[in-house]
Amino acid sequence: QTVALERINNVLTPAIEHIQTVQDKGFLLAHSSSNVALVDEETIVFAIGSEAERSLFTPSPFLSITREANATDIGIARRIGWDAISGNLTVQIETAFGDGLAHDDWVISATAGVTEAQRSMLDEVRVKHGEVTTKSGEVSTKHGETLLAATVAVDAKDAAETAA
Structure with a gap:
């Protein structure tokens, strides 16, 4: 019983917690509070602050970028680089729509x-x-x-x- 409980605590509990985090945060989604504007053809670095999101986020070659506040400021970006340790995601904006102003409530999602x-x-x-x-x-x-x-x-x- 002691060995079984030890295995549960050391192996299964962290796995269950990881699955719960994936369910809560998603693995194709990250949030950034980088104060940037989406401008066509610009290269931008988004900082992904949450360590849990950094460990789960898997950016695809193309990304959708929207704001939490509204759905009118949006962009499609091409991934240039991703550093899961620092949380820096470098993208080039392919197409941007919206007010063109800097905001700090970005939601970045991998796209097909x-x-x-x-x-x-x-x-x-x-x-x-x-x-x-x-x-x-x-x-x-x-x-x-x-x-x-x-x-x-x-x-x-x-x-x-x-x-x-």
Whole structure:
């Protein structure tokens, strides 16, 4: 009985505690209070403060970065480096959305290989957004020209009425 209890205390209890930590914190998720902004193409270092999260976190080649406070500040990043001992995660931001300001409540999660397809789709959306912005500017220019022509026509009508 003594040997069995010793085994339980030395082997099974730590294993059960580790499983509980994985259930509580997850192994594809980490939190960082690094005060940084997500900016396209920037290299950023996130410090993962929790030792338990550092021991469990397994960053994939692509990562999703969001804030705890909202879901509007988000980014997709490519992992550059990971040091589980120091907790430093170096990433390059591939695509970022949101206010572009520095925040300190980041949630970093490993993502599947589908991220590359998502990044490609976002690149296409950016191109289309640029085209729409250009067309919008052209429409605004034409609208201004139309207003000017209408003003000239009204002035000509007024002049014709005055002459008549």
